[in-house]
Amino acid sequence: MKFIDWLDERLAIRQLMKVMLLEYYVPKNINFLWSFGVLIMLVLIILIVSGIFLLMYYKPDANLAFDSVNKTIMMDVEFGWLFRHVHAVGASIMFLVLFIHMGRGIYYGSFKPPRELVWLTGYFLFILMAATAFTGYLLPWGQMSYWAAQTITTLFEKIPVIGPDLVIWIRGNYIVADATLTRFFALHVVFLPLLLIFVTVVHLYAVRIVGSNNEDGIEIPKEEKKKKGIPFWPVFMSKEFFVMSVFLIFFFWLVFYKFDFAMDPINFTPANYLQTPPHIYPEWYFLAFYEVLRGFFFSQNLGLIAFVLSMLLPMFLPWIDKSPIKSGNHRPLFKIAFWIFVLDFIFLTVLGKLPPTGLYGWLGFVGSLVFFAFFIALPIISRIERKELERGGNKQ
Amino acid sequence: MKDLKILAIISILVIITYIGIEPFAKHEMHGTVPPPDYNYLDLPKKELTGNPEQGKVLFKQNCASCHSVQADGISATMDKQTAQLSFKVVPPDLSNIASIIEPHFFAAFVKDPQSATKFPKFAMPGMSYLTDEQIGHIYSYLKSVAKPQEKLTGKDILHDACTRCHSVKYQKIKAQTDPKYLNDYLGKVPPDLSLMGKAKEEEYLATFISNPQVMLPGTSMPRLGLKQESAEKVIAYLDNIADPHKEERNKLGLWVLGYLVVLAGLTYAWKRKIWSNLH
Ligand code: HEM
Numbered sequence: 133m134k135f136i137d138w139l140d141e142r143l144a145i146r147q148l149m150k151v152m153l154l155e156y157y158v159p160k161n162i163n164f165l166w167s168f169g170v171l172i173m174l175v176l177i178i179l180i181v182s183g184i185f186l187l188m189y190y191k192p193d194a195n196l197a198f199d200s201v202n203k204t205i206m207m208d209v210e211f212g213w214l215f216r217h218v219h220a221v222g223a224s225i226m227f228l229v230l231f232i233h234m235g236r237g238i239y240y241g242s243f244k245p246p247r248e249l250v251w252l253t254g255y256f257l258f259i260l261m262a263a264t265a266f267t268g269y270l271l272p273w274g275q276m277s278y279w280a281a282q283t284i285t286t287l288f289e290k291i292p293v294i295g296p297d298l299v300i301w302i303r304g305n306y307i308v309a310d311a312t313l314t315r316f317f318a319l320h321v322v323f324l325p326l327l328l329i330f331v332t333v334v335h336l337y338a339v340r341i342v343g344s345n346n347e348d349g350i351e352i353p354k355e356e357k358k359k360k361g362i363p364f365w366p367v368f369m370s371k372e373f374f375v376m377s378v379f380l381i382f383f384f385w386l387v388f389y390k391f392d393f394a395m396d397p398i399n400f401t402p403a404n405y406l407q408t409p410p411h412i413y414p415e416w417y418f419l420a421f422y423e424v425l426r427g428f429f430f431s432q433n434l435g436l437i438a439f440v441l442s443m444l445l446p447m448f449l450p451w452i453d454k455s456p457i458k459s460g461n462h463r464p465l466f467k468i469a470f471w472i473f474v475l476d477f478i479f480l481t482v483l484g485k486l487p488p489t490g491l492y493g494w495l496g497f498v499g500s501l502v503f504f505a506f507f508i509a510l511p512i513i514s515r516i517e518r519k520e521l522e523r524g525g526n527k528q
Numbered sequence: 529m530k531d532l533k534i535l536a537i538i539s540i541l542v543i544i545t546y547i548g549i550e551p552f553a554k555h556e557m558h559g560t561v562p563p564p565d566y567n568y569l570d571l572p573k574k575e576l577t578g579n580p581e582q583g584k585v586l587f588k589q590n591c592a593s594c595h596s597v598q599a600d601g602i603s604a605t606m607d608k609q610t611a612q613l614s615f616k617v618v619p620p621d622l623s624n625i626a627s628i629i630e631p632h633f634f635a636a637f638v639k640d641p642q643s644a645t646k647f648p649k650f651a652m653p654g655m656s657y658l659t660d661e662q663i664g665h666i667y668s669y670l671k672s673v674a675k676p677q678e679k680l681t682g683k684d685i686l687h688d689a690c691t692r693c694h695s696v697k698y699q700k701i702k703a704q705t706d707p708k709y710l711n712d713y714l715g716k717v718p719p720d721l722s723l724m725g726k727a728k729e730e731e732y733l734a735t736f737i738s739n740p741q742v743m744l745p746g747t748s749m750p751r752l753g754l755k756q757e758s759a760e761k762v763i764a765y766l767d768n769i770a771d772p773h774k775e776e777r778n779k780l781g782l783w784v785l786g787y788l789v790v791l792a793g794l795t796y797a798w799k800r801k802i803w804s805n806l807h
Contacts, residue, residue: 380791
């Protein structure tokens with residue numbers, strides 16, 4: 133008791149607890165999709181902790197990296213294999229929970245006012261996470277690490293004027309080589325995680341200020357928050373802990389018994405710049421975007437533009453979808469578009485791994501068009517909804 | 529209830545994606561692996577019988593210039609360095625070879641190694657002048673000195689059949705031949721086998737080892753005529769060294785999952801308690 137008082141005098145700890153936990157009310161009409169933010173944080177912590185352990189034995193040198201991972205960590209170090217599996221599965225699952233978190237945001241219109249900054253900081257986190265995963269994937273220095281990095285960095289070559297120089301600047305060499313490995317290492321273990329943590333804090337702060345959205349997308353006025361909501365601590369978090377422990381069962385089942393999907397067999401062959409593997413593909417979470425790139429198989433430049441657009445368009449959702457109705461629960465047309473988009477994303481993900489020849493090439497093209505159709509449909513759907521609202525008065 | 533419905537939808541989408549990017553994509557990329565052929569049906573089936581004493585003599589005359597049989601105290605006339613200079617590969621010790629490879633493969637191999645191994649540049653000269661009877665003697669001699677198949681481990685077989693070309697560096701096994709000669713001979717340095725058990729599926733390994741040309745047409749790895757038991761032991765060994773913590777992992781996994789199930793029960797009870805006080 134005494135110590136709490138002592139701290140309170142210096143750090144206003146009681147006030148902080150009140151604001152952050154005890155008097156922070158979460159709406160009642162939310163489902164477990166609202167647990168995914170916390171799940172992301174859990175996975176982020178898992179990644180950081182396992183990453184630190186890996187860092188103790190990893191050697192960022194083109195001659196040593198492969199063996200330091202596959203021999204030292206996987207075979208010699210006590211429980212090294214566990215930390216590597218946790219880290220690799222964690223990275224994969226991070227994107228699963230991120231996609232669900234983002235899909236929730238899109239479906240329930242959580243990106244709309246007043247949550248534009250929550251969305252933007254969130255999207256920035258997604259880009260950062262993608263960069264972290266991409267740089268991290270090079271570190272084991274296997275064949276797929278190498279050739280995925282080689283292929284993706286080559287994309288920058290197409291940028292007008294500065295392209296070719298930019299590629300060399302990124303790689304630190306004419307091809308992906310030791311210099312690339314070392315700089316990706318620096319980005320992956322220091323710069324990107326620091327930025328991730330910082331932006332996460334901003335993201336959470338923004339959520340705390342505007343409050344959580346809910347299933348119906350109808351904002352609860354400040355005065356009613358206490359009545360219509362549940363306190364973050366302990367009520368909301370008690371459910372959260374349960375969701376977390378169920379999630380951990382799934383996560384560690386993957387880690388111990390089903391880790392193969394996060395460890396491409398081709399990556400157990402050391403990087404060899406003279407030998408291109410027959411199939412080069414990124415990790416599954418980039419496949420959809422990669423397929424948009426390949427979808428425009430008749431023009432590399434068009435493909436590249438489409439690729440960049442596909443990565444960036446969702447960021448502008450608050451300005452693309454300006455319908456006054458927030459939640460997809462109350463938007464029949466949007467619902468259809470949303471589910472087509474989700475299925476198309478899965479379709480693109482699967483196609484992204486298949487050889488882009490014959491029929492698959494054309495399907496990729498169609499899938500890419502459907503991807504963009506979603507973003508074209510949204511303003512139109514918003515218009516229709518706005519008109520209907522005006523005509524039907526305050527039915528909503 | 530609603531939460532369970534959402535969970536069901538997510539699970540279905542995840543499973544569809546998983547099937548698409550794992551089994552389906554793999555099948556589309558690599559096709560189905562044909563079953564291995566350990567019977568070497570393209571070679572004539574033969575019973576090899578003979579007299580070990582006569583075989584030993586014949587062996588000394590025809591084979592011992594290149595091959596040793598350490599089990600019987602025979603060393604090759606040619607030392608390793610000369611051998612790898614002349615053949616670009618060190619001829620293997622043949623102490624256990626009769627337990628490792630199929631007899632009818634052996635018979636066809638001695639007469640015409642290039643076609644038996646399906647590798648036109650195979651370094652051992654064919655001895656078509658030997659009669660089936662003489663080969664039977666040599667075989668029964670080799671059989672008489674060899675450890676029985678049951679006593680051979682995967683590692684022994686690997687040592688006699690593979691490591692003249694392949695290294696297994698995580699097991700501190702260096703290829704008996706210097707890589708620079710192998711490169712001249714085979715057009716490339718054969719890959720290290722330390723992680724092969726993870727880099728390739730078991731079915732792939734079985735089919736590849738029994739007949740490399742099926743999986744990599746034109747490859748310079750020779751067909752070696754391994755018996756099914758030999759190949760299976762080698763593959764099990766490769767799997768084992770590539771994933772040495774499998775047992776530990778499976779055991780620890782149960783403990784961790786058990787602990788987490790208990791944790792989930794406790795957190796559920798706590799949640800129930802807190803939420804039942806809500807109105
Ligand atoms: C490191 C990555 C991230 C972390 C740690 C994180 C964490 C969180 C947390 C804890 C919440 C509150 C709980 C919840 O509503 O789930 C939240 C809400 C939210 N996040 Fe994220 N998030 C991350 C990435 C993203 C991304 C990539 C997006 C979308 C582009 C995003 C968009 C949102 C939105 C819109 C909300 C408010 C949802 C609502 O109130 O309905 N976040 N985030």
